[in-house]
Amino acid sequence: MRLTNYSDFALRSLIYLAVKPKPDEFVNIVDIANSYRISKSHLTKIIHQLGRLGYVETVRGKNGGIRLAMHPTKINIGQLIRHTENDFALVQCFEQLQQTQHNSAIIPTVNFSTKSTEYCAIAPACMLKPALAEAAQAFISVLDKYTLADFLLNKDDLLELFN
The missing domain is CATH 1.10.10.10 (Winged helix-like DNA-binding domain superfamily/Winged helix DNA-binding domain)
Structure with a gap:
């Protein structure tokens, strides 16, 4: 990322x-x-x-x-990055990220409900998106450990x- x-x-x-x-x-x-x-x-x-x-x-x-x-x-670095980054999408097919509450911290998540193939023909069946979303969340989780x-x-x- x-x-x-x-x-x-x-x-x-x-x-x-x-x-x-x-x-x-x-x-x-x-x-x-x-x-x-x-x-x-x-x-x-x-x-x-x-x-x-x-x-x-x-x-x-x-x-x-x-x-x-x-x-x-x-000053938590993960929280700061959540405030200053407007897009955690690692690939073009990610839909707009939604913010969800998790233990009073905002964690970026990706909406996988779409069947849109606007950017990629395999998007509805893609197994890469969840892995990349997990990677983005792991990135932020590491930053959460630092001030x-x-x-x-x-x-x-x-x-x-x-x-």
């Missing part, structure tokens, strides 16, 4: 915010964009969503910026790279 740039930039933005020396200080979005050499306008959309989801706190104005809204141990804090064990090295 391949994550979109959107999810990648969201993860990297959270890492940036988590490694800064003074966690309570606000960071300018331009600083993050420059550090990663990514588009400020694209990053602004991502940060806006992260703010709506409660991952970051955003303040407008001269002394504004962004900072983490919660401790890195509280943002797990990616900060080399915090000093990361901070040096940002400077």
